[in-house]
Amino acid sequence: MPTSPPTDSRPVGTGASGATEPDGATPSNRTVLKKLAVVIVGLTAVLTVMFLAFGLPAINSGPHHVPIGVTGPKAATDALRSSIGEHGDGAWDVTAYPDAKTLTRAVEEREISGGFALGQGSVTVYSASAAGAQTAAAINSMGSVLATGQHARVTVHDVVPFPEDDSRGAGLTAAALPMIIGGSMPAIALLKLFPGHSGLRTRVTGALLFALAAGFAMTAVLQFGFGTVDGSYWLTALGMSLSMAALAIPLLGLESLFGFAGLGAGMALVMIVGNPLSGMATGAHWLPDGWSTVGQLLPPGASGSLLRANAYFDGTGAAGPIAVLACWVLAGLVLVLAADRRARKSATTPESTTAPALGTA
Template identity: 55%
Template sequence: MSHHVTPPGTGRKLTLVVLGLAALIAAMLCAFALPSLHSGPHHVPIGVTGPRQAAEAIRENVDGPAWDIRLYPTPEAVEKAVLHKDVAGGLAVTGHGVDVYTATAGGPSATSALTALGDGVAQQNKTRATVHDLVPFTDDDPRGAGLTAALMPMIFGGIFPALILGSVFPGHRGLRTRLTGALLFSVVAGAAVAAVLQFGTHSIDGDYGITALGVILGMAAMSTTLLGLQALLGMGGFALGGALMMLLGNPLSGLATGPHWLPDGWATVGRLLPPGASGSLLRTNAFFDGTGAATPALVLAAWAAVGVAFVLLADRRGRRATPDSHGAATSGTTDVSHPELVTR
């Protein structure tokens, strides 16, 4: 009768795996739940103009954890600041009432809160508020559903190349092929996503070429990062990268609500991760003519550079682990475990 012998260290490995998975689930819960529990306006910058007494009264009563009040000399200056993304919206107290300047495409949640704030200011001044949406969503998608839905395809566009190409072109020999394939996929899929959003669902405006380049950069940043982690650390690296993009980057991206609706710390982390930077770049290219695109583009370029560096490091390590064909030839021996050495 044969007896099954458990390899030594199995219990320890099993314990580590179970604890690691439990920690991952807990981190996932925190990433999704905590930002939602503490969501709301957080230091949302808004421009205010009007008679000095009225503007100062708004700043004294409103400025605080929710709103960051910035005074401007004229309503035109407030409008310009909104269009340039210096502020998320604005209030102008005039003899005819209170003008509320919003940019719904820049952050629908902040727009709703600012509209309510404008109504409150108008009531205090015993007048009425008029809302001017300077940067709205498109007429075909007034709630921005297409923009919000775009993030998941972009994330999966980074995950799928590492997963599928790793199966088709495995090992060190297929590493450079996987990198080339991931970059080519980013170009094709990024152009397709931008085309669907602009010409299919009509969810975005702006220059298609610039928008497509931004989506391509976002997908390339995610795919190269995942490829690099997978090449260096195996499936553990792939799992780490996937959790970083999906479980942390997705809920902290702020694409659905706007960048000022998450707590400050969470929002900063989200904008530094590829999903958040990709969403910010898509929003600014599609609705703000590229104003403020430099920061998210640099973040994505940095992630892409790190991913490529990881791939090259793994490639170099793999080459060192491969027997030297020149050395085998000069020693008069042939390594039959590497048949490619015979055909060279």
């Protein structure tokens, strides 16, 4: 008698191991769903952090301990200092100067952002739009209010203005993102063209040469194309090259030592944190104290400060940003050397561990 073929008595939805699964939810499908959930949650978290990083500085922007000066009769200057101290909420730090000439020199040497010369029936306002357009506008507005309250005439002097070809400094603001993206390009492009440990030195050399060429090219566009800067081309270009190296070399070092995860973390730090806290468009004093300090310790913020110093103030105030950027370049080179040492060590280890034992065939 013919026998019927054996049938699988497991219930519908039972997996190969005998475990019951919901319809269509095999182990492989569950793995895919978990990965998808992690990706979605991770991307949402990154977007939220990015939104906070860009939004909070904008919401909390304004003068924060901006150094300004005042000169004039002692009674008038004391009254102004007392008024700003009581009602300024830490926005302004006021210093008295003996005369308008000394106050003007302090603006030119970046000791203060602007100030007021109080006279009989007159208020003279000194500002520096090249040091920060928003700060200069706030100082000018304060001078107008002060003159109105005293029924005095007001005169405004822009001690360090932007060049006439770019009187609003639009090119300076536009330079921020290309600088950051430009610093990331060598780490990505050179990695693709010269992968592996054998191409490490080539990548470092390429990144340094790129920083030099890009610095001079971007400065040429800003100075001769846009008319945004009018200082010494060579000084500004060298500063820009240092800025590009301070962005490119650390990213290259992070990638060399930690792979794609290191490169991604470095780019996130520079773009999500460094960019909105750079103060490139406003100047550092337009951000809250803690945020402006962090921003100036990152390459984008230090690069913006160095560009302002070289382009508009003949290098005055450049020492701090140069030190910060040099430390980032040095840190990147240390990471590269660590990656090189690890690769060399791993290359020699197999030879010593695989050597045949004494007496073996």
